Each structure stands twice: as structure tokens, then as C-alpha cells.
Amino acid sequence: MANTWLPTLKNPDLQSGYDRAIMFSRMEVKLTRPDAEIRRKLRSDYEKDASVLIDVSAVVAANFHTVVAANKYWSNT
Template sequence: MSEQWLPSLVTPTPQEGFDLAVKLSRMAVKLTQPSAEVRDALRGGYAHDASDLIAASHVVATHFQTIAAANGYWRTDRG
């Protein structure tokens, strides 16, 4: 995978950081299962499986910890 998809962990806002966390979660899946067709088929399944959705949400939470720390928790951006 030679394309550049992660130039930085820095995002302007917490919300964009959350979106990046979702992206990282999916990218790890992509590196294990490179077929978009297979992934789409699987997503159709786990999007209707509560346990899988919760587990996916946990992965996002773990990446969001990393990204939030990388951004100093956006502390100057007190909304």
C-alpha cells in the first residue's frame, strides 16, 4: 500500500479527530482483508450485529485516545 493516507495525527477539532479514529479502525481491517468486495459484504452483516457494532466502537475509542493525546486534547479549543 504505497499511497499516503496518514500524513498526521493532528486535526483542527475533536470531531475531525473522531473521524480520523474511525478511519484508522477501518484501515486496520483493510490491511487484513484487502478485498473491498469482501469487506462490503461483511459490513452488511456486522452493521446489524449489536456485538460487532459495540466491538467496532471500542476500536474507535482506542484510536481516539491516541489522537486526542496527539492533539493535546484540543485544550485551546474550548468550545
């Protein structure tokens, strides 16, 4: 696993924080299932499954919560 894929939790603004939450969610799947071929297969599976898609968005929501807290909600922006 790469040494420097995520050097900091700080993000300049909400938009980039949100993108980071998405990135986290992808990494969580990637680190759990490192084989790219299997991931591609699984992705094509859940593309057709509303239930899994919603579960993915729940993970993004959880990561987003972590990121915004780490940035103190960008209170000064």
C-alpha cells in the same frame, strides 16, 4: 497500500480528530482484509449483529484516545 493516506496525526479540532479515529478504524480493517468484496460481505453480516457493532465502536474509542492524546486534547482551543 497507499503511501500518503495519513500524513499527520494533527487535527485542527476535536471534530476532525474524531473523524480521523473513524478513518483509522476503517483502515485497520482494510489493511487486514484488503479484498473489497470480502469486506462488503462482512459488513453486511455485522450490520445485523449488535455484538460486532459494539466491538467496532470499541476500536473507534481506542483510536480516538490515541488521536486526542496526540493533539494534547486540544487544550488550547
